[in-house]
Amino acid sequence: MGGLPRSYGQDCLGVLVQDLFHIYVYWELTEETRQKALSLRNLNVDSPCQIRVQQFVEENDSMEWQKVYQAELPFGADHWYLSGLVPAMIYRIQIGIQDGESFQELLTSEQVHMPPGISGHRRSWGRAHSIVGGVAPIEVTVPVEESTESYSSSDLVAEPAVAERSASYFEG
Amino acid sequence: MKVKGYWALVLHGHLPYVRHPELPEYLEERWFFEALTECYLPFTDTWLRLRAEGLSYRLTFSVSPPLAAMLTDALLQDRYLRYLDKMILLGKEEEQRTEGDDDFAPLAKMYREKLERFRQLYQDWGCQITEAWRSLAQSGHLDLWTSSATHAFLPYASEASWRPQIRTAVEQHKKIFGIAPHGIWLPECAYQPGIERLLSQEGLKCFVVDHGAFQRAYPEEANLYEPLHLGGGVSAFARDPETSRQVWDKNSGYPGDYDYREFYRDIGYDLPYDYVAPFLAGPDRADTGFKYYRITGSGDHKEPYKPDWATSKINSHSDNFRFNREVQIEFLQEQQNKPPLVLSPYDAELFGHWWYEGPEFLEALLRRFADGQSSVSLTTPRRYIEEHGQGPEGRLHFSTWGEEGFGKVWVNPTNDWIYRHLHQAEKEMVALAEAYPQAQGDVKRALNQAARELMLAQSSDWAFIMYTGTTVDYATVRTKEHLELFWKITRSIREGSINVIELSKAEWKHPIFPDLDYRYYNRTYKENISSHSDKPRQVALTLI
Incomplete structure (x- = not known):
């Protein structure tokens, strides 16, 4: 066995709610994405990444995300446990770079719902996890399917549509 | 006697899929063999016997797909027979070794006889014990449930995994048991909003959650003693905390009684290595199932096990359990319109493996609740829904039956x-x-x-x-x-x-x-079956 990779070379962010007050976050931020963001803002290549936690707030008919926590990440950090969150609240997690007053988010989770401590909280019905990024679709030619017919003659007889399709792949 | 309410026993049978064809023996395969000997075969023996006696009992048995796969696997069936033969041989040697010992000789004989009886039972069903369960389901004694395909903790899996996990489980269940499951054991009782939609699509109508989930329900705290309808014809049932404590609590629970068998004293550790070595699966000492002591007390000193004493405790504990359910139901039925349902879900392997007398205890309970002399009757979630409806509408949040009711067992620094x-x-x-x-x-x-x-x-x-x-x-x-x-x-x-x-x-x-x-x-998936799949498609390219 060759072992699992330390990274997959793709930007991603996963959030799992552990309990009423704690969240586990993992991420992969590729060097390409980080360098691109730094370059766009003319920031030093050593600028550290930050983790930011935002809480969804509804006040007087307005709804917005408010920062409740932000911390500088040690170099190489790829996961984090967040504590002190509030039951029944909705959060999202971001990994980004602080540029003066501005926070440049590079990875953002979907909203994550903390379970409530007591009954009656309608808005925390949602997911206790968020998994974004990772495998990114690109258009490629499917190279394999056409070669399969030589192993599936019975299928080809039983399913003419497949045979026609496979044949067209060969021709292509 | 007039029935005032119901008790539903839900057993969840599960072991991880452990099968190692690459070696003739594998230590972890013994989890399966031991569970067959100590749990699944004793259950089956009891259920078949009670049915033959004409006792009208009913319970729910969730058979996880990995367990069902192992039970129907020819390689493991063959290996289990070899394991049994080895253990029967050990039993015979133990009878010789303990001959004349008033304490241990009867125990060695008891173990050997049990092993031979279960071997016979296993062979009587063609090594397909699932066929016995299928028969018990057909006769109305068992309601068989499934679980997710490989016992995945669904709230921490991406949603795209939910359908394959659930549909694969349902398909396997239908193939093995010949009937679609009515309910599902969500692994670790782990629920996340949205799962019920998938369950509905797959024809599953009920599952169990921890009582904390009902206490945090929307729009209001849900009644633990009736189902909660989540929509789409899917209802959740709550674990009753009182009956959980009576069995699970390590201090006050029944299994800790001093007259019950001590799990941690086994000849695999107590006798000379050379004597037990031929009966072990690997080079290290391990349990053999031959255990000669009772719990005795909280200290290290242990006295010989007395099966008669244990049976006496089974009777008093099952009487106590029934009494408590009758009192509980008497109280609850005054609080609600529908007959209350006390639901007790347990890991099946608790009974017989960890708690040696557990199968005997369950038999005693089935007898006590099915004899027509109790105000509490046996039922299953399926039957309760059929007779009393799916319960009031409500919503649940993320919950599990793990520590503190959430996910810290399954995501923490040891496994994140x-x-x-x-x-x-x-x-x-x-x-x-x-x-x-x-x-x-x-x-x-x-x-x-x-x-x-x-x-x-x-x-x-x-x-x-x-x-x-x-x-x-x-x-x-x-x-x-x-x-x-x-x-x-x-x-x-x-x-x-x-x-x-x-x-x-x-x-x-x-x-x-x-x-x-x-x-x-x-x-x-469905749409694609008839689509033009020869057109260019979006394929994700993963670089590692």
Whole structure:
């Protein structure tokens, strides 16, 4: 066995709610994405990444995300446990770079719902996890399917549509 | 006697999929063999006997798909017979060794006789004990449920994994038991909003959650003693905390009674190594099942086990259990319009393995509640729904039956590393399933095997073992092995160079779910069946 990779070379962010007050976050931020963001803002290549936690707030008919926590990440950090969150609240997690007053988010989770401590909280019905990024679709030619017919003659007889399709792949 | 309410016993039978054809014996396969001897066969023996007596009992038995797969696996069936033969031989040697010993000789004889009886029972059913359960379901004594395909902890899996996990489980259940399951045991009782939609689509109508989930329900705290309808014809049932404590609590629970058998004194550790070595599965000392002492007290000193004393305690504990249910139901029925339902879900392996007298205790309970002399009658979630409806409408939040009711057992610093790998693999599986909507031949084989490897890596058992610190190396190796095989196979698909020998080896080693259909990972599966799949498609390319 060759072992699992330390990274997959793709930007991603996963959030799992552990309990009423704690969240586990993992991420992969590729060097390409980080360098691109730094370059766009003319920031030093050593600028550290930050983790930011935002809480969804509804006040007087307005709804917005408010920062409740932000911390500088040690170099190489790829996961984090967040504590002190509030039951029944909705959060999202971001990994980004602080540029003066501005926070440049590079990875953002979907909203994550903390379970409530007591009954009656309608808005925390949602997911206790968020998994974004990772495998990114690109258009490629499917190279394999056409070669399969030589192993599936019975299928080809039983399913003419497949045979026609496979044949067209060969021709292509 | 007039029935005032119901008690529903729900047993969840599950073991991780452990099968090692690469070696003639494998230590961890003994989990399965021991559970068969100590739990599943004693249950079956009891249930068949009670049915033959004409007792009108009923209970729910959830058989997890990995367990069902192992029970119907010819290799493991053969190995189990060899294991039984070995243990019967040990029993005979123990009878000789303890001859003349008034304390131990009767115990050695008891163990040997039990082993022989269960061997006979096993063979009477053609080594397919699932056939006995199927028969008991057909006669109305058992309601059989399934679980997710590989006991994946669904709230921490991406949603694209929910349908393959659930549909594969339902399909396997129908194939083995000949009938669609009415309910499902959500692994670790782990619920996340949205799961009920998938259950509804797969025809599953009920599941169990921890009582805390009902206490945090919306729009208001739900009644623990009736189901809660979540929509789509799917209802949740809450675990009753009182009956959980009576059995599970390590201090006040019944299994801790001093007259019950002591689990931690086994001749595998107590007798000279050379004597027990031929009966062990590996080079290290391990349990043999021959245990001669009772709990006795909280200290290390242990007295010989007295089966008669234990049986006496079974009777008093089951009387106490019934009394408490009658009092509980008497109180509850004054609080609600419908007859209250007290639901007690337990891990099946608690009874017989950890609590040796557990199967006897359950038999005593079935007798007490089914004899027509109690104000509390036996039922199952299915029957309760049929007779009293699906319960009031409500919603639930994320919950489990683990510590504090949430997920800290399955995500913590001992096991959190698995999730980035699992989630990446889940996405890759979806991407490939959508790229190859109608694969044939070796591509289809490879995609199906990739799905098997992913599902096996998702088993909640590995994270649990890492957390409890028991066989961590094994759990780690299994997680990595399945993921590495997954990537090896999926890479070969992308590269158009499927190594049929390597693929065959993976299929040989991990043959769970022979009918698995990778297309369940395709989010538009039904639509794609008739689509023009020869057009260019979006394929996710993963670089490692």
